[in-house]
C-alpha cells in the first residue's frame with residue numbers, strides 16, 4: 029500500500045512539475061515575444077530619429093553638435109539656433125552615442141513637434157523665452173513622461189504608457205526644455221550596473237566589457253558619449269553618483285523633499301524613509317547648477333505638489349568664494365577603496381584647501397550597522413516584491429547573484445550568518461540585514477532616525493558644513509560585478525539613509541601607479557578579491573569624488589564640487 033502511495037505521489041509530483049515547467053516555458057516564450065516587439069519598436073524610434081536628424085543642414089548640425097551647455101543655451105536664447113535644429117542635432121548625437129553604448133531605450137518622437145511650437149512662439153511679439161528655451165533633455169527611462177513606458181527593465185511592465193508627465197518633466201517643459209530620449213536602466217533599478225532583458229546591456233564608452241554604472245547608467249553613458257548635454261537621473265543608493273563616478277560625468281542627488289515624488293516609481297513602491305530621488309546629470313557642475321538654479325528659483329514645484337516644501341535656490345550658499353569647513357575620509361571602515369579612489373579624495377582635499385576651505389578628518393560612525401539598516405530599509409519586505417517581479421519576468425543574467433540572495437529565506441540567512449561570520453564576517457553582517465517581520469522593519473526605521481540624529485549632532489559638534497569622501501570602492505567594473513558587490517555602495521548609500529544632498533564630480537583618472545599599488549590591496553575576503561580583480565585594467569578610467577551635506581543644503585554641495593572641478597579642469 030505504501031509502495032503504491034509512493035508511486036502515486038511521485039507520478040503526481042512529476043505531472044505537477046511538468047505542468048509548472050510547461051507553464052513557465054510558455055510564459056518565457058510570451059515574454060520573449062514581447063521583448064522582440066519592444067526592440068522592434070526601439071529600432072523604429074531610432075529610424076524615425078535618424079530621418080528627423082537627416083533634415084537638419086549638416087553645417088548647422090555640426091556647429092551645434094560641438095557646443096557645450098552654456099553656448100547652446102545662449103544660442104537658443106539669441107535665436108541663432110532654432111529649437112528644431114537643436115532637437116534634430118541631439119537626435120543625431122544620441123544615435124551615435126547609442127551605437128557606442130546601447131544607452132537609448134526610446135526616442136521621444138514628440139520632441140520635434142514641441143520644438144516647432146517653441147520656434148513659432150518665439151516669433152510672437154513680446155514673447156519672453158523661458159530660461160532653458162529649446163535645450164534638449166535626456167531622461168532616465170523610469171522618469172515618468174506621458175505616452176511612454178517606465179518599465180524599470182521589466183518585460184512585464186512594457187506597453188503600459190504613463191498617462192501624465194511627472195512634476196519634474198512638466199517643469200522641464202515649462203522652462204523650455206525638450207525631452208528627446210529615454211535612457212537605459214538595470215532591471216529593477218536596484219543595481220549599479222545597467223542591464224535588463226528588454227533593452228539589453230549599456231556599456232561604458234571606454235570599454236564594452238565594463239558598465240557605465242547604475243541605475244542611471246543610460247544617462248551617464250549618453251552624457252559621456254556626447255549624446256546629451258543635460259539629463260535627469262534617479263538615486264536611492266547611488267544611482268546618480270556611481271554612474272557619474274564611473275564615466276567622468278557630474279550629478280547630484282538632492283535631499284528627497286526638494287523635488288516631487290508624485291507619480292515617480294523607484295525600485296520598491298511603498299518604501300518610507302529611504303526614497304529614490306530625481307536629480308540632474310551633466311558633464312560639469314555648472315550645467316547642473318544652471319538647471320537647479322532655474323527650477324528652484326520659485327515655489328512652482330511646491331504649488332504643483334504641496335508635499336514639497338518651498339525651499340528656494342540659495343545663492344548665498346553657492347556664491348563663488350564661499351568657504352566651508354569640510355570633513356573628509358578615504359575609508360569608511362566597512363569597505364577599503366582601491367588606491368585611485370583613496371587618492372582622488374586626498375587630491376580633492378588639497379584642491380579645496382588651496383581654494384580656502386578648511387578640511388578636517390571625519391569618520392562616519394558604525395558603517396557596518398549602517399549597511400545592514402540600508403539594505404533592510406531599501407528592500408523593505410526582505411526583497412519579496414522584487415523577487416516576485418523577477419520570478420515573473422526574464423531575469424537579467426548579470427543580476428543572478430543579487431536575486432539569489434533574495435531567494436534564500438530570511439531565517440536561513442540568519443543561520444548562515446552565524447556560520448558565515450566565521451569565514452566571511454562582512455557577508456555575515458549583511459546576511460542579518462533583511463527584515464524577517466514588521467517588528468524588525470519598525471526597529472530599522474527607528475534606528476535610522478536615531479542614526480540621523482547622532483550623525484548630524486556629530487557634524488554640528490565638529491562645526492562641519494559638508495563631507496568629502498570616495499564615491500565608490502573601484503572604477504567602472506565589468507557588468508557582472510555590481511550584483512556580487514552590492515556591499516560596495518556604502519559610500520553612497522549612507523547619504524540616502526541620512527537623506528543628505530550628495531553629488532559627484534570627476535577628480536582624476538586611474539594611473540599606472542594606482543595599478544601598481546593595487547598589489548598591496550587587501551584580499552581578506554571574496555568581496556575584496558572581486559574589487560581588486562575588477563579594478564585591474566582600468567588605467568585611464570575616470571574617478572569621481574563625492575561631496576554631501578545635510579538636507580536642503582544642496583547649494584553647499586555644489587559649491588564644493590564646483591571648487592574641485594575648477595581646480596581639476598582649470599576653469
Ligand SMILES: CCCCCCCC/C=C\CCCCCCCC(=O)NCC(=O)O
Nearest residue numbers: 217219263264265266267294295304433458
Ligand atoms: C547578504 C544578503 C543581502 C540581501 C540581498 C541584498 C540585495 C541588494 C540590496 C541592495 C542593493 C543596493 C544596490 C543599490 C545601487 C543603487 C540603486 C539605486 O540607487 N537605484 C535607484 C532606485 O532604486 O530608484
